[in-house]
Amino acid sequence: MEVATPEEWKVVTEWGNGEHWNIGFRDPECFFAIDPGGFFLGKAGGRPVSAVSLVNYDDSYAVWGHYLVAPGERGKGYGIGVCKVASRHSGNRTTAGDAMPEQVQNYSKDGSQPIHKTVHWYGDLARTGSQHEQVVPITAAHLDAVADYDAESFPARRGPFLEKWLFAEGHRALVYLSDDGVAGYGVIRPAPVGHRIGPLTADTPEIAHALLESLTAELPAGETMSVFAPDLQPATAGLLTDLGLAEHFHVVRMWRGPRPDLRTERVYAISSLEVG
Numbered sequence: 001m002e003v004a005t006p007e008e009w010k011v012v013t014e015w016g017n018g019e020h021w022n023i024g025f026r027d028p029e030c031f032f033a034i035d036p037g038g039f040f041l042g043k044a045g046g047r048p049v050s051a052v053s054l055v056n057y058d059d060s061y062a063v064w065g066h067y068l069v070a071p072g073e074r075g076k077g078y079g080i081g082v083c084k085v086a087s088r089h090s091g092n093r094t095t096a097g098d099a100m101p102e103q104v105q106n107y108s109k110d111g112s113q114p115i116h117k118t119v120h121w122y123g124d125l126a127r128t129g130s131q132h133e134q135v136v137p138i139t140a141a142h143l144d145a146v147a148d149y150d151a152e153s154f155p156a157r158r159g160p161f162l163e164k165w166l167f168a169e170g171h172r173a174l175v176y177l178s179d180d181g182v183a184g185y186g187v188i189r190p191a192p193v194g195h196r197i198g199p200l201t202a203d204t205p206e207i208a209h210a211l212l213e214s215l216t217a218e219l220p221a222g223e224t225m226s227v228f229a230p231d232l233q234p235a236t237a238g239l240l241t242d243l244g245l246a247e248h249f250h251v252v253r254m255w256r257g258p259r260p261d262l263r264t265e266r267v268y269a270i271s272s273l274e275v276g
Helices: 006-018 027-032 078-090 101-110 140-150 159-165 205-215 236-243
Strands: 039-044 047-056 061-069 094-099 113-124 135-137 172-178 181-190 195-202 224-230 246-256 267-269
Touching: 006 027, 006 039, 006 047, 006 061, 027 159, 039 078, 047 078, 061 078, 094 101, 101 113, 101 246, 135 205, 140 159, 140 181, 140 195, 172 205, 181 205, 195 205, 205 236, 224 236, 236 267
Parallel strands: 061 094, 195 224
Antiparallel strands: 039 047, 047 061, 094 246, 113 224, 113 246, 135 172, 172 181, 181 195, 195 267, 224 267
């Protein structure tokens, strides 16, 4: 088992997309900005056979993701092996990750507890959106304010990640500016199949709606869309159904360690399952 480089990690992205994860084109380079030492490959005979990421956002919070075994190599213990080694990387940090419902019991063996569902909303855009006057493109001048706003609903301040994510090639990042400053923001990005939205964070459902409309204002009706949304905000389902999306499947967010007091009602979509 070894720490992977971005170049070596390309095969893991291929595995994930082979499982229909639809990883955004620029996602991996943004993931590595969080914690370059948090990407692990298991090898057999010099060949990559398994992978997991465990990225440390700060001294208190880490996220699991990318738990994959190469096709044809499953059932040989390679996945468990890479996880055992990678788990040392997070130390005593609080850790979060996502489990398929049938795996919740297995994921609970390390003390992790289920805290909410995250639903994959998927479908073809029902109509082209429209630009809202208070929604503007995020620039470098907005970065600190957006990172501060984001940290009120995410368990860590993730400035290095956002600096990459907001301005990556093909990503369209928008902020809703009220008289008091940032009241919401969102990102849309291209992926092998259509586009994905995330994160989407807003003070109110009305602001979330304005952001969704603006994010989809440059897309044609019929464009395939994908959103991963925690079931923490009751208005989310109506907003995404209005776009033309439907529930596709769900995973269960698992959590080990103390839970911080966060503005989770603001979260309408997460960035990605791989890094939260």
